[in-house]
Amino acid sequence: MFKLKIIVLFFIFFQLVNYNVFAKFSNEIIVSKIDADLFYSDDERIKFIKELIEQGNTEEALEKLYEFIEVVKKNNETKLIIEGNILLADIFRENGDYKKSTEIFNSIIPSISNDYENLQYIYFKKGGNFQLDSQIDSAKFNYEKAISFNKNIEGKEDLKAKIYANLSGIFYLNGDYESAIENFKIAADFQKTLGNKDIEAGILNNLGGVYYMQGNYKNALEMFEQAFNLVGYGQSDLQKQTRNTSFINMAYAYSGLKNYKKAFEYQDKFFSLNDSLQQELKYKEIAEIQSKYSLATKENETEIEKAKRRDAEVLTYGLGFAILVLLTGIYFLYKLYKLSKKNHALQISQEQLLNQNKIEKIKSDSQAKILVATLDGGLEERKKIANVLHDNVSALLSATNLHLYASKKKLKDKLPVEIDKAQNILEEASEQIRDLSHKLISSVLLKFGLGVAIQDLCEKSSNSTILLKSDSKNIERFNQNFEIKIFNIINELVNNILKHSQAKNGTIKLEQLNGNLQIIVFDNGVGFNENEIEVKSGIGLSQIKARIKMLNGLLNIKSTNEGTRIFISVPIIY
Template sequence: MNRYKKIIFFFIIISCSYHGLTAFTFPKANFIEYDFNFSDDERLKQVKDLLETNKTEEAIQKLYQLIAEAEKLKDTNLIIEGSLLLADVYRDNGDYKSSNKQFYKLLPLIKENNNYLQILYFKKGGNFQKEGEIDSAMVNYKNALFYSNFFNNNEDLKAKINANLAGIYYLKEDYGKAIEHSKIAANYQKILGNIEIEAGILNNLGSIYFMQGNYKEALNVFQQTFKLVGFGQEDLQKQIRRSSYINSAYAYSGLKQFQKAFEYQDKYISLDDSIKQELKYKEIAEIESKFKVASKEKEAEIEKSKRLEAEYLSYGLGFSICILLILLFVLYKMYKLNKKNYTLKIDQKRLMHQSKIEKLKSDSQTKILAATLDGRLEERKVIASVLHDNVSALLSAANLHLFASKKQLKDQVPVEINKSQKILNEASESIRDLSHRLVPSLLLKFGLSIAVQDLCEKSSNSTIEFSCDTKNITRFDQNFELKIFNIISELVNNILKHSNANNATIKLEQLEGQLQLVIFDNGKGFDLNEINDGVGLSQVKARINVLEGIIKIKSSTEGTRIYISTPIVY
């Protein structure tokens, strides 16, 4: 008899596989969303309208503007709601890190508001869950559940938190906790009257019992699911019923009740075939509907073309006459313009000649400025070398002589020798610092990448943070490295002095023989027409021209972006 049951169970699996079923329907740990009800602020409504019409970039831009205005006005509620919506936009587009970044910024504002805290932790847990970081997701869901307990009429969110926690515990194979939270979630959905959602949670609960090997309890839960959905013909009800049928078949097979397993397996196959057939009918009906619409549109196009053809014939003659009159008028005007063009050509040649002269002057000035800067660079290198190699060495030698004298005098060392040593040490440190300021030692020893990273670190402070990203940067010609470093230093100084930014980034990359530099910040920007005559920017442009590179600057109230590309000198 046992052998007969095993053969029956084997045929159940073969039959299920034939109908497209390859495994037991286990509970899913998918993230269940909770929609936050925003206020009636018109600007938030405009942003949501943009999102609904797939204008995501414009919506994000307006949200950042809205949050900035709210921060100026110290409108805390608008800051919170705008940031929550911005976090949702990032999440919907798959950028979970940026979404969580918005939540981290919000925490100091809502630390006393339990309602916002439960929503924030719930959504943050969802982001971690979607990235597969289930431990972080669990911590945030638990926090959300803690703050939700402060509210009595919040069953919907509590249900979703518990449902998501059940999924997390299921992934961690903690079936006891998964069952506990599934029951809580199902009970809240029962209170809310969401029968189909309650049935879906119970179906998952039965699947967890099955994983425990508790087949009887699993069957009891599946029977509750059948009672909830009944024989309803809505798509969701059919899907839940189909899933419960096959789950019951597996549970009965686990209890060795193969006849019952076959019965529920047949119900599953019958309902599955019915659902697939309905989908085919819907597809066919949709195709027929589209064909009829296309046919009517084609008939309308034919009628429209006939009407247009008649209109074209009636307007054709009048249009031709108009064209002829216009041509005559144009010929007359051309005759008069030819006379003016002759004098204009002479003026243009004069202007072009003058423009060439101005360009030559500009190029000469640029070369003179670049030569001056190169001269300064060489002068600084020489001074730094003299200070480091000669003066510093002389001071060190003097200090050694004083040290040797102290050894000979032993306990009878005059105070003047100690003071002299102290003065020599201070002089050595001052000369070393001056030498490093003239030509950075990190640049000479380790190259451009390390020197720029050090510059970013030293330039960062409590009001602005510089980040650095370098790719494929090797060692280049020393003078070339110094020139590029001086350009970067000048641009960093401009950001520190004028931008009022709190975030700036330097990107440096070696690509196909070109050194590409991008510097951008989120400051107030500047007017390119007004700043072009600045000494610092002129020096930068002069160096780029001499290096046969290009520089492009874009600036607005949202920040400044400077792109530089120049051939590498090895």
């Protein structure tokens, strides 16, 4: 349950990063730019300095800002002195010097005792500095101080909403869930008034998260559903991310309500949308690279055009410059030729890289097919051997034993001791044959199916150091070869848990859903690094991946030092 809550917190508090308020309530804040909506100045010099900051020219911005403050101090322009110092404190805050930022804010406060809007903004920013510096009590004091000015300020709902949202985070960190809920509701109401549906949805996700931590899964689900309804199926990045967060939150809420069917449904929606978002991110990165390349090409073309114009101007001054113009033209032609060759070589390298990637993919697919074919061949051989042992050898041993039993009846008192010994040997041989047949192919699997076989596997694998449990839903009889392949995959995962995880508990969940067999295997062990495992001794993992790939299935592995969770989904073969 502890691990589940940690995973839930990651998603339910992720949304706040986008609103310049505290993310995940882990004493972190994400601030990338001066918040123009909260701090505004109509002075053109401050606007110019803000533009420099937006462009990433922080050093130049600081130099200009210090010059500006010196000028307005000499002119005794109180309003601009305050605005300049607020901007300076924000810059120190962005660059991680929270102590210096707070000192500057404190120096401003005595001179603006009646300027309630700036006072509220400053106390809000001070609260953020203290929270970033892990001084939670000081952060709480400053947020509450900022709220105390509400009665003197009309409007500014956006700033007020952010103050209440951050204060909610403080209450959450202190374990005061009721106060956290109350403040989140106020923040959501402000955003609703402003019509900021996307931000309101993020706050509702956080509110649902607090309900979830209380164990109030019904209210949590209601908040997550409201958040989803606000963003709907909007296509902006923030709406997609909020929808994705709502899906996984609803999955956990339904899980808390023990409605596992709905939980799996929203989990599938989350995985599907999450994969899509990751793909979009890759496309955006590619587009950004292409854009930069196009910009560089245009700049190069512009330079060439300038050179041509210069050449034309030189020609107008007379024949005396003809040789110089000719040499310049030859020089630029040479440069263009070299650039053309370079671009051509780059294009060839790119094509070679693409072809190499295609070859590697074909090689990987071929290796997977060969591995699966080898496993399938071994499977068929084991089935044949098991059938021969069970149907033929075992039957012959039983028949021989019956003949000896009949002979004992006839001989009665003249019974040689060798007959008893022969019977004992036959019984031992029969038992070994049965054990060997079971090891080749599970008799429980063949007789009763996958669900019962996994339950039997868990019971036999459990011991004094680890408890394995199984949970099967809607599991019926499938194609025999399909059942054997799935059983072998799960058996390999169980062996990994027993050998490497150092876990005390493990669970295997099976569910038939929409024509797919979904398998979740998780434990509370030490976890592993998938890449290191594959490099060192990833034969078992490679076999599992190859088998799932040939079954057209999906494999997802998440492993931390708190445990491992493996999700598998494959189309069922009946």
